[in-house]
Amino acid sequence: MNVKTVAIIGAGPVGLAAAAHVLERGMSLVVLEAGSEAGHAIRQWQHVQLFSPWEYNVDKAAARMLAATGWNSPDPQSYPTGGELIDGYLDPLATRTPLRDMIRTSSRVTAISRVGFDKAKTRGRERAPFEIRYQNGKGPEVLRADAVIDTSGTWFSPNPAGNNGLPAIGERACAGRIAYGMPDVRGAARSRYAGKTVAVLGAGHSAVGTLIDLARLADEEPGTQPVWLLRGADPAKAFGGGRNDKLAARGELGSDFAALVASGKIKVEAEFGVTHLSESDGGLRIAAGSCCGARSVAADELIVSTGFRPDVSFLSELRLRLDPAIEAPVALAPLIDPNEHSCGTVRPHGARELAHDEPGFYMAGMKSYGRAPTFLMMTGYEQVRSIAADLAGDKEAAARVELVLPETGVCTRGGVEAAGAASGCCGGPAKEELSACCSADETARKAGRAGCGCS
Template structure:
């Protein structure tokens, strides 16, 4: 009887655990290597955050089948979980109570991957050699072998720096003690750090918006709390999202709530702000943009996205897009310079495989490189296709089906959508909008052309 192929899965987050579940169903032997002390270590860093997608988009089908065998009850598919609930009601049971528990190795940080007996330069016979995965745990360095590797280690622990040129701003490292990356828990765990302070938030994505909303909420109880929104774009309205047009209601509601806060003046806005330097200003941070415009704050939260850590793959032959750092076949589908809707054509093993390194796949958030708007359901379909490919079921691997919710933010101009989100019709124009309709009942030519009813901005 042929030996089952062994698949090393780097990361025990939602997509990594899904990969292991699909591997088991496909007759493969998964080895899940998690750097943290528990599965879903990265999710635990943002467990205070509510997801934009309901449970029906966040539970993998193969994982659900494994859980069903344990007597698990699936959450209400239309409810929006927090990261904490995602762990408690799904990821923790999957990792500790299902058949996957025998295949997960926590506190195993992958430091490097190569081929047994082959360095990066050696070609002849390379494809037939097993992968060698080096790990580090509390007992020191170790090595294991696998027939295939799926890197789903994510990007959470590799945030982009504040500098607008992709490099850390001058002085960023020096002042690291007053700079946080990602989406800190400003309302609870880090309330004392941010309450009563002037806090600048750099970024225009969902993490930045959510943090700014939380700071505005904190200001209601902690006098002296002031939020400053620093964004590189000249048009803040791009961050307001799709409102009621967004099929992920929580995401649309976030944009509407944020637009209202901006309109009310509770959040100070600095547009066209390209950070170049960070310095001390009498005990405060002086955040300095190109052209020497500056903002003073007590704290800086950098929410400018993430990038993949490719160091552990440096001894392998990778084909990545030079700009997006995503697999070359996937990059054109997700390039943020071209795509604004957060949707992507269905894709799987064919787009994610590495042609020069058979058996290696980069999946999950890491497969998107520096591109944003990744959804867990995308990752689940990726790894279903990949594990089928590894198992030799090419028909299943190529039969990729992915239906993502509409974001409602596909237009780039968007003045009419800004009006709808901010409630400017009949009221003052928000930042980034020159004029609003004077009458809620007025319907402009532009609104009609966009297929909308009600007020629109001319």
């Protein structure tokens, strides 16, 4: 490929990092951001403290670009909130560096194809530029690019409440009592949740963080009752690696949550797969099983924190290679499939694992993880460093690994926690073998054994 112009979709942390790396490589670029400002999705959860310190949240190419403006880098060991990430990093990067002239805000991408080629036409396809259509409030716009990096994320396509991947019956009708993701229950949305019974569905970091905030709100506002709706049977799986987690704040989050659950401040409803939602007595009836089944929970509000899924609707004319279950690129999916393992210390990866059957097109950042929940921002930075190198023709740099991820202290294989998890997730992530869940598993396979026996 003779890449001259790269279109980047999304001006979040990974999108702006991609822009910095592409610019360093001497290519032209344009960044299309659906929101009115860079970091639009993060502005929806700016009250949340990250569990990774600043040293892991600043991309190296972006830092080099910011250094030329006299930017003062934050304390690498401190933990920013989403708002501090915007103020201290994303806003300066988007407004004080050369990227400011390359970002088009309020520009929502609606479709991508190849100029003169529909999805079925092959011969000469790889030589045709991409055609990107977007809306900016002034009518439809079109631009062309030699390559596309989609870092549009998943924040605005949350999973529904239904335990089968579909909206629960009645979910849309009860939309006024339902929020998704991680609302600011102690801040901007305080009046909505104070003094109420609030059910939170999910078992990931968003659900855990929201339940912790609701427990704190209950200390401040009598009558507030958090209820944890857990699809699984074992609440302890949400507690994380504790002291074994190399990201201390992430370990502390799980430890704090475990203490609140043990104290009874958070009511737990395990094995609760939501199927029906309905208005009842001025509140919400949340049912598991048939509509008239015996098991239900009454609440004033429901927060659905069941993760996210990628929106690929505007990519329907491109030849994507996505895993049918996880909806991640097929080479990446085995590393992050929560049905198999959830180390959280996925081997750093780049252009090779993120490639599709459409030369010059890549997904990166949270969107590249599809429905998997283990993404870290620093992983996205490594992805786009590799992609930019690949587009520039530097195959050696594209294949090189320039990131070491902190271990979680929890490692599962085949859905079962590994016996060696407490010693540091089986030696850390695998370095070469795509299907290996950890270093010990990789070593065992190289020695001719089936694996390390995590399961």
